[in-house]
């Protein structure tokens with residue numbers, strides 16, 4: 338697939354179970370789009386700024402701030418969306434302050450479930466290209482809530498447009514439904530780890546999105562996949578040396594490339610390599626299940642860094658570009 342085709346829909350919603358790498362994948366996708374010359378906005382929903390920091394910026398505010406060339410970040414909260422909505426729709430600038438205390442938003446969220454989600458989606462609609470002349474984004478990447486909540490999050494406008502018969506709220510919730518259900522405008526990319534439960538849940542979520550909610554799913558990202566440690570040549574060399582049983586030879590070989598390792602180091606390394614190898618074999622089974630159950634799967638490598646930062650995100654963006662080309 339061509340990368341511009343992959344980036345076709347304006348709104349890319351990234352979702353999956355907690356901790357699988359949604360924020361990391363969102364940041365990497367932002368770089369992929371920016372490298373294509375697109376103007377990108379990454380959206381965090383009610384979060385603490387992990388995404389914006391990963392892209393080298395400060396914590397995002399409600400208004401877009403530039404994080405890295407061609408990438409802006411916003412942090413959307415229901416309170417701020419409600420305040421903006423009341424200001425824009427009803428010119429209620431002063432009164433909006435009263436209505437938008439978090440206490441009040443909690444109150445309406447209880448009284449009208451789904452309203453918070455609609456306010457957030459409404460802001461995303463407002464950011465879509467063509468509505469905001471100062472900041473006209475080509476690509477909006479939404480680091481969405483964890484999958485369980487995401488289905489309710491994305492279904493909220495459908496519920497509201499069914500519940501309200503007439504008036505501006507009816508019309509506006511219909512705009513959101515149209516935005517989400519048009520595959521040229523919105524697509525959900527699911528992220529998973531190559532593990533038992535996350536893969537099963539991803540397959541269920543993909544089915545529910547396509548079926549119940551009517552939102553197109555794009556690719557599934559299999560994140561943190563262990564790459565094979567040794568290529569074929571290295572493996573046979575390793576087996577040859579191991580078969581000799583001579584740890585001394587291995588120490589000497591290490592010494593020649595400037596590594597000073599003793600027998601204990603090598604034993605520990607061999608143990609760890611064995612652990613990674615068996616993890617990798619387990620992952621392969623789950624990856625096969627994922628490939629069978631969903632269309633396009635993009636594998637992302639496990640990165641051995643202590644805390645990911647912008648250079649890691651850059652390298653994941655390289656992998657996404659290469660993988661998309663093979664789809």
Ligand SMILES: Nc1ncnc2c1ncn2[C@@H]1O[C@H](COP(=O)(O)OP(=O)(O)O)[C@@H](O)[C@H]1O
Nearest residue numbers: 354355356357358359360361561638639640645
């Ligand atoms: N490919 C990867 N390799 C290594 N660590 C990763 C990778 N992807 C994510 N992580 C780490 O896993 C943790 C969870 O990732 P994050 O993107 O914050 O997940 P989520 O947003 O789904 O909760 C973070 O500490 C992140 O640095």
Ligand SMILES: [Mg+2]
Nearest residue numbers: 359360387480
């Ligand atoms: Mg996250």
